[in-house]
Amino acid sequence: xxxLVESGGGVxxxxxxxxxxxxxxxxxxxxxxxxxxxxxxxxxxxxxxxISYDGANYYHAASVKxxxxxxxxxxxxxxxxxxxxxxxxxxxxxxxxxxHGYNRIDSWGQGTLVTVSS
Amino acid sequence: xxxLTQPPSxxxxxxxxxxxxxxxxxxxxxTNYVFWYQHLPGTAPKLLIYSDGQRPxxxxxxxxxxxxxxxxxxxxTGLRSEDEADYYCAAWDxxxxxxxxxxxxKVTVL
Numbered sequence: 001x002x003x004l005v006e007s008g009g010g011v012x013x014x015x016x017x018x019x020x021x022x023x024x025x026x027x028x029x030x031x032x033x034x035x036x037x038x039x040x041x042x043x044x045x046x047x048x049x050x051i052s053y054d055g056a057n058y059y060h061a062a063s064v065k066x067x068x069x070x071x072x073x074x075x076x077x078x079x080x081x082x083x084x085x086x087x088x089x090x091x092x093x094x095x096x097x098x099x100h101g102y103n104r105i106d107s108w109g110q111g112t113l114v115t116v117s118s
Numbered sequence: 119x120x121x122l123t124q125p126p127s128x129x130x131x132x133x134x135x136x137x138x139x140x141x142x143x144x145x146x147x148x149t150n151y152v153f154w155y156q157h158l159p160g161t162a163p164k165l166l167i168y169s170d171g172q173r174p175x176x177x178x179x180x181x182x183x184x185x186x187x188x189x190x191x192x193x194x195t196g197l198r199s200e201d202e203a204d205y206y207c208a209a210w211d212x213x214x215x216x217x218x219x220x221x222x223x224k225v226t227v228l
Contacts, residue, residue, distance in 0.1 A: 044222035045206050059215050103210050105152055108162035
């Protein structure tokens with residue numbers, strides 16, 4: 001079955017960087033668009049970024065554009081999220097998710113917690 | 119602030135029908151498919167409805183959805199205790215070039 005396992009979360013100081021990874025299995029990774037979605041404490045779901053199946057196209061939410069970069073390694077079935085210039089408001093659980101195109105998110109990981117605090 | 123607006127809460131007793139609205143605009147719901155997700159805190163969200171009103175396999179037919187113009191709605195009939203969760207609508211937004219989630223609705227089973 002589809003498995004999505006996020007890693008790389010932790011506590012980081014404001015202004016620093018962190019890279020999240022999502023190891024995938026159970027489906028044809030190179031055929032799937034992939035998303036990152038986050039949920040801040042006590043808040044709702046917020047879409048972060050999506051990348052096309054081949055990595056040629058990607059989109060980021062306005063709140064992270066210029067600071068975060070989504071990428072993928074189709075050889076090793078891994079999705080990444082490079083997060084730079086982190087802010088306290090980036091504190092959230094970050095979910096890796098499989099897309100059916102850019103619209104339909106049909107599988108989700110369990111999430112990894114990122115805490116931005118001094 | 120999300121561009122898709124939902125009521126913050128909804129509730130009902132077991133067996134009742136609950137509906138959740140989702141209000142958007144011409145750049146999202148008015149143009150693109152609407153999706154609905156169920157999220158229990160501490161767990162991975164789950165796709166409940168895709169392409170406006172289609173249910174993935176395994177989702178009970180107690181869940182249904184519809185869309186009209188720039189608004190959509192999710193209905194839960196025969197409410198059960200395990201339906202107590204947060205529900206989110208979502209759609210691609212052409213103006214933002216991004217996916218947007220609704221503000222979320224917490225469903226409580228009384």
